[in-house]
Structure formats: C-alpha cells, structure tokens
Amino acid sequence: MSKSIRGIGLVACCAAMIAMVWPSAAPVAGDHIVSNLEPAAITLDVPMAAQQGLPFSPVRLENELDVDQTPRVGLSVPEETGPTLDLAALVGDVADMHRSELEDEMRCLASAIYYEARGESLEGQLAVAQVILNRAENERWPNDICAVVYQSxxxxFTFDGKPDIPAVKGPAWKRAEAIAIIAVGQGWQDVTDKATFFHATYVKPGWRRVKEQTRRIGGHIFYR
Incomplete structure (x- = not known):
C-alpha cells in the first residue's frame, strides 16, 4: 500500500476540521470555486499560494460581446485584493474547536512541534511539522509520522528519559495540537519548500554542506 493511500483517511479527517472552522483556508491553486453566477460570464483567478497564506483574487466578470461585437452591459465586480488568510487566526480557530484526544500519529507530531519548536513563531512551528510530514512521504524514511519522529x-526529546507529552497541557501544547492538525490536513502551504532536514542556527552539522538550503525561519534553517 502506498504512502499516499495510507494517509488519505488522516488527511481527510484533518482537512474536514479545517474546512469547518475556516472554509476559505482549504482551497489552493487549481481548486474550483462554486459560483451562482452564469458560468459563461465569469473567469476565476486563483493564483499560487502567497507566502503568508492562500489568498484569492475575487471573481472577475468579463465583458461579453454580442454578435455585432458591441459590449453588453452586465454585472460588474470591482477588482480588489481578496482577504489574506492569517495563520494565527487559523491556529486559534482550530485550537478552539479541537476538544478530543489526538490519535497516535497526530500526538507524535504535536510532541515534536512542542519540544522542538514551541519557542518559535507559528510559521516556525509549522515548518518543523512539515519537515516530518515530508519525511513520511519520502521513501528514504519510515512511512508513518511516529516512526519518523522516533527514528533513532x-x-x-525522544531519548532524554522524560515524558513526551507535557504534564500540564497549556496554551503552547494546544497550539502544537492545532498546528499538527493544520499540517496533516494540508490547510497551509509548505513553508519549508519540501525540506526534509533542519537544524538550529547555533549548530553547524557537517551534512549541511551537501544539502540545499530552502528557508531560514526564526532559529532554524531548513534543507532538502
């Protein structure tokens, strides 16, 4: 069974939660937007995801021409920039909605986010989650999240002899859970540009010389 098929259920569940709390966060470039306007009269403009989210251009109405090439007068929508989605708001909405215990793989991911990056920005925490997911999709690593996190x-944090889940599940843990849900549900673009490695800025591992650096986010540098 392929990795992509194996993960469909988990992704679908998380994506459904994201869509419920923030429907506008789900579509990405290439998705279809349902409109109640006459299909022949509109053109949809869905650009590639921007760095800070997945904003959309509004539906643009094209001037239609009659047979005699005279422009018809019809509805018009002024061109304006669509709202930019805010990662902090999405994280907050998912955290507010999420009430149940996470399944094993999601809990592994949340633990990695919490212990590796809870002092980072939300983007920095999301980046760590996405590195783990990128590894799980790559044949070089184990094919599930927990196996990637607990690889020797x-x-x-996995071999320091301490519990891997905080005793007090405060706001930082709730954010880590929400980011895990967003990352697995593909509710935000890959901010690492497909990275599968990262390290803190204060260390200089030898392997960095043979990897391609993709991003530097806060206290971490990312590579593929």
Missing part, C-alpha cells in the same frame, strides 16, 4: 537519533 533524530529528535532529542
């Missing part, structure tokens, strides 16, 4: 020697 990868994340120090």
């Amino acid at each position: 020697g990868q994340f120090s």
